[in-house]
Amino acid sequence: MSTRVGDWLDQRLGWRAVWSALFLRKMPKVNWLYTLGSATLFVAINQIVTGILLTIYYVPSPDQAYDSVQYITTQVPAGWFIRGLHHWGASAMVLLTVLHMLRVIILGSYKFPREVTWFTGIGLLLVVIGFGFTGYLLPWDQKAFWATTVGTRIAEVTPFVGDWILRIMRGGEELSAVTLARFFGVHVWFLPATLLLLLGIHLFLIVRIGISEVPEPEEEV
């Protein structure tokens, strides 16, 4: 039965060819460090799912943000769990992205023909940091408020344009409702859109080119 449904779909969608191209592709013999990218992808999916769930209750407004987060954590069934996954997942994201990058650097996987994969990876690292920075403000507690005050002040130190960067980040001189709203907008629209675009290219290239082999000491580079 299931094979008949599968055949019917395959004749129309050709999904078996797509499936084997994605998951049954040839692999060099590699070690566990080569799973860091997949681990990052897994946590990214976790962040997307839990993040979408959090928007069901979260309100990005100074008079309601904190209360709505408290409501999620203490009142909604499994709210503590969904928020916890998103909170700890955020740290895991940064950690895994950096570890994945170190592996790529140390094992030389960024070289020809994988430069574009590397460039999109750099973009993805910046996006992940952007997610962390904007997401940190959203609970709107003391820690969030002062961390963003300090974070935007750090950006202000930039020569010549620092003052402008601070004003654009905060949406004005002070940290305010405007800041919270734009951090939320960036966190749930701008960055996810950029992430999906870069990730799409990144993954397409991995499937197209295949992953690199582990370099051997005797081998010429």
Next chain:
Amino acid sequence: MSETKEVQRRDFLGLVTWAIGVLIGAGLGLPAIAYIVGPALKQEGTQEWVAVGTTSKVELGTPTLFKANIERTTGWIVNQEEIAAYLLTEDGRNYVAMSNICTHLGCRVRWIAEQQRFFCPCHNGVFDKEGNVVSGPPPRPLDRYEVKVDDEQIFLKEA
């Protein structure tokens, strides 16, 4: 021989991968359902007795409107809300408290003494003194509150 073994191992690992995937999916999916549905299942309403006034204000045999302010928490927002109920007593001892919210679409009904009827202005719903539907679209009698009289004070609670 060794080839059949290889395929079995591959199938086994595939199966394990799927099983782990299903476990993770369920581990996130089931809490997600509880998370989305949870607040919808929560009981709302005044669970406590609310003092609305004294018995001396109720005329025998005439529904009298009482109002009281209550605090209602919806999600993370606490609202001041007014509840209003018509109190009716025939003997000064047994009280009936009827909500003034029309059971049709939620407009406020008014007691018109000359006709001894409650009227709803929105779609001409008519209720009698006890809150039973006389005519119009309302599907059921006016909702009632629980009533408690303690030392001349009238208390209401959502039934």
